[in-house]
Amino acid sequence: MTDSRLPLLKERSALKGRSARAWAGFAAAAVALFALAPLALSDFRLGLLAKYLCTAMVAVGICLAWGRGGLLTLGQGVFFGLGGYAMAMHLKIADAGPGNLPDFMQLYGTATELPWWWQPFANPVFALAATVLLPMLVAALLGSFIFRRRVKGAYFAILSQALTAAFAIWLIGQQATTGGTNGLTDIQGFFGYDLNDPINQRMVYFIIAAALLLLIALARQLIHSRYGELLVAVRDSEERVRFLGYDPANVKLVAYVVAAGMAGLAGALFVPAVGIISPAMIGIVPSIEFVIGAAVGGRASLAGAVLGAIGVAWAKTALSEEFPAAWTYFQGLLFIVALAFLPGGLASLVGMVQRRRASHASEEPSPALPVGEAA
Amino acid sequence: MSELSGLRIRQLRVSFDGFKAVDGVDLDVRPGDLRFLIGPNGAGKTTLVDAVTGLVKAEGSVLFGDEELLGRSVHKIARSGIGRTFQTATVFEELTVLQNLDIAAGAGRGMLTMLRRRKGVPESVARALETVGLAELADSPAGTLAHGQKQWLEIGMLLVQDVRLLLLDEPVAGMSHDERQATGELLERISEERTVVVIEHDMDFMRSFARSVSVLHAGRVLSEGTVAEVQADPKVQEVYLGHAAAGDVLDTAAPAAVQEA
Numbered sequence: 001m002t003d004s005r006l007p008l009l010k011e012r013s014a015l016k017g018r019s020a021r022a023w024a025g026f027a028a029a030a031v032a033l034f035a036l037a038p039l040a041l042s043d044f045r046l047g048l049l050a051k052y053l054c055t056a057m058v059a060v061g062i063c064l065a066w067g068r069g070g071l072l073t074l075g076q077g078v079f080f081g082l083g084g085y086a087m088a089m090h091l092k093i094a095d096a097g098p099g100n101l102p103d104f105m106q107l108y109g110t111a112t113e114l115p116w117w118w119q120p121f122a123n124p125v126f127a128l129a130a131t132v133l134l135p136m137l138v139a140a141l142l143g144s145f146i147f148r149r150r151v152k153g154a155y156f157a158i159l160s161q162a163l164t165a166a167f168a169i170w171l172i173g174q175q176a177t178t179g180g181t182n183g184l185t186d187i188q189g190f191f192g193y194d195l196n197d198p199i200n201q202r203m204v205y206f207i208i209a210a211a212l213l214l215l216i217a218l219a220r221q222l223i224h225s226r227y228g229e230l231l232v233a234v235r236d237s238e239e240r241v242r243f244l245g246y247d248p249a250n251v252k253l254v255a256y257v258v259a260a261g262m263a264g265l266a267g268a269l270f271v272p273a274v275g276i277i278s279p280a281m282i283g284i285v286p287s288i289e290f291v292i293g294a295a296v297g298g299r300a301s302l303a304g305a306v307l308g309a310i311g312v313a314w315a316k317t318a319l320s321e322e323f324p325a326a327w328t329y330f331q332g333l334l335f336i337v338a339l340a341f342l343p344g345g346l347a348s349l350v351g352m353v354q355r356r357r358a359s360h361a362s363e364e365p366s367p368a369l370p371v372g373e374a375a
Numbered sequence: 376m377s378e379l380s381g382l383r384i385r386q387l388r389v390s391f392d393g394f395k396a397v398d399g400v401d402l403d404v405r406p407g408d409l410r411f412l413i414g415p416n417g418a419g420k421t422t423l424v425d426a427v428t429g430l431v432k433a434e435g436s437v438l439f440g441d442e443e444l445l446g447r448s449v450h451k452i453a454r455s456g457i458g459r460t461f462q463t464a465t466v467f468e469e470l471t472v473l474q475n476l477d478i479a480a481g482a483g484r485g486m487l488t489m490l491r492r493r494k495g496v497p498e499s500v501a502r503a504l505e506t507v508g509l510a511e512l513a514d515s516p517a518g519t520l521a522h523g524q525k526q527w528l529e530i531g532m533l534l535v536q537d538v539r540l541l542l543l544d545e546p547v548a549g550m551s552h553d554e555r556q557a558t559g560e561l562l563e564r565i566s567e568e569r570t571v572v573v574i575e576h577d578m579d580f581m582r583s584f585a586r587s588v589s590v591l592h593a594g595r596v597l598s599e600g601t602v603a604e605v606q607a608d609p610k611v612q613e614v615y616l617g618h619a620a621a622g623d624v625l626d627t628a629a630p631a632a633v634q635e636a
Contacts, residue, residue, distance in 0.1 A: 227489040233467040245453035245482030
C-alpha cells in the first residue's frame, strides 16, 4: 500500500504543472481576444476575426470528437447550419416585425403567413435554445443509429458527408421557406441591436470570444475527466473497452452530441457576425474546411485545433484575396500534407521539441507520441 | 468479492460459413478451478472463449453460475463478471498503466463521476498494481511496457474489473522463463478467489500450474481430467503426434503448436 502512494504523488505534481500551463494559456488567450485584438484591428478585420473564431468553436468540438474520440466528423456543417438557420430564422422574423413575413418569403413565396415550422422561432428563448439543442438532438438520433450499427472509420466520414450534402440540397430546394441558394440574408438586427452599428458589431465579437473561451474550458474539463480517458480508450481499442463492460456506442455518442452542440452555437453566432447563412456555408466544402483547421493545428490538442482553425481561416482570406483561384488547391494540399506527414498537426511538433529537451535533460525514456490513429 | 461461480457449457456450437469451429462442446469448470484448455491449432479454443464472451454467435448453452450468457451483448457479459485477455496484449497504449486500470475499474460509474477528473488512486486499482507488480510503472504509458508487463497489466485490468471468471488466451506466449514462473504464481493466487481458464500451448507451463486440463480437438472436447490423466489418454497422444505413440507425448508435443490462428 505504501508503494501505491508513489505514483499518485508523481501524478499530482504532473497534474499541477499541466493545469498551471493551461491557466496561463487561457489567460493569454483572454488578453489577446479581449484587449489586444480590439485595440489592434480595424472594425473590418475584427469582424473577420469574429468569423474565424466561430470556425474555432467548431474545431473545439472536432478536437473532442475526432482528436479524442477518433470520429472523423466530416459533416459538422449540418450542425453548424442547424444552429445558424435557427438563429437566422429568429432574426429574420424579428427584422420583419410583428405580422409581416420575412422579405424573401414575400418575394418568392405565395404564403400569407409563416410556415408552421417557422413559428416557434419567433420566440427568442425557443430560438436561442434551439441553436444548441436542435443540433444535439439531431446528433443524438443520428449517432445512436450510426454507432449502434457499428459504422466507423471511413464509412462514418462518408455518411457524414452525405448527410451534409443532403441537408444543403434540401435547403436549396425550399426556396420559399429557406431562401434557397441565397440562404437567409441581409440580417439587420440582433435582439434589438442594430448590426450596422460598429459598436454592436464589436459586442457581437466579444460575445463570440467569450463563447469560444467557454467552449474551450468545457472541452478541457471533458478531456481531462474520466470520461475523456475512456474516450481515448475507445478511440484506440473499441473492442477492448467493450470487454471491460462499457458500451462504446454511448461513449462515442456523448462526444458526437457535444461536438454537434458546439458547432450549433458556432453557427448561431456566425449569423450576427456575418449577417447571412446560406447552403454554401454549411455544405460539403465548409464541412471539410472545419476539419482541415483542426488537422493542421493538431486534432488531439485543444490549443492546436483552435489555433489551426483560426490560422487556416485567416490564410483562406489572405490567400484568396491575392490568388482567388489557387486557394482551393492550396487547401487540399494542406490537408493531405498534414494528414500524411504530421498526423498530430503542428501541436505535435511542440510536443516533440518538449520531449527532446526533456530527454536531454534527464535520461528518462520518452513517452509514446500522442498521435491518434487516422480516422 | 462475491462468491465463486463455475462455468457450465452444454452442446456449444459455432460455425463460420458451414465450418464447425466448435462442434458440440460440453465443458464444466468448477468454481475456483485453474483450468487449462489445450489442443492443436484450429481446435476451437479461442472460438470457445469468443463464444462465451459474446464475440461470436453460438448455439447451445453457457451458464455462469445460474446466468445464461448466450445471446447477451459483449459488454453485458463483461458486466456479469467475465473478463478475458487476447493472444496479443491489447492495452490502451497511449494511456498510463494507472489510467488503464482506472478505466477497467469503472464500468459501473455514474455520470457525475465520469465527468469529473480522477482524483487519487482507487483502492482496488492500488491493490491490483501491487498484485501484478506494476506499482513502480503506474505513470508510464502502457505502450512503453515490455510484452510480459502488458500481459500482467491486462490481468490487473481483469482484477479491478472484479471479474469472477478470467479467460486468458495464451498469457505466457513470448515470455521469458522467469516471467512465466511469475505469471503462473500470479494465476495460482488469483484462482484462490476467482475461476480461471487459460488457453495455452506451453506444455511445461501447463504441467506446472494446471489444476485440471481439457483437450480440444476439431471443435470437440477430446479428454478432460488432471494433467496426469490427460497425458495418459491414448486419444490425446494420437492427436498430438498424428498416430498413437508410446511414451509421454505431451512432454515433447509443445513445439508442434506455437501459435493459433
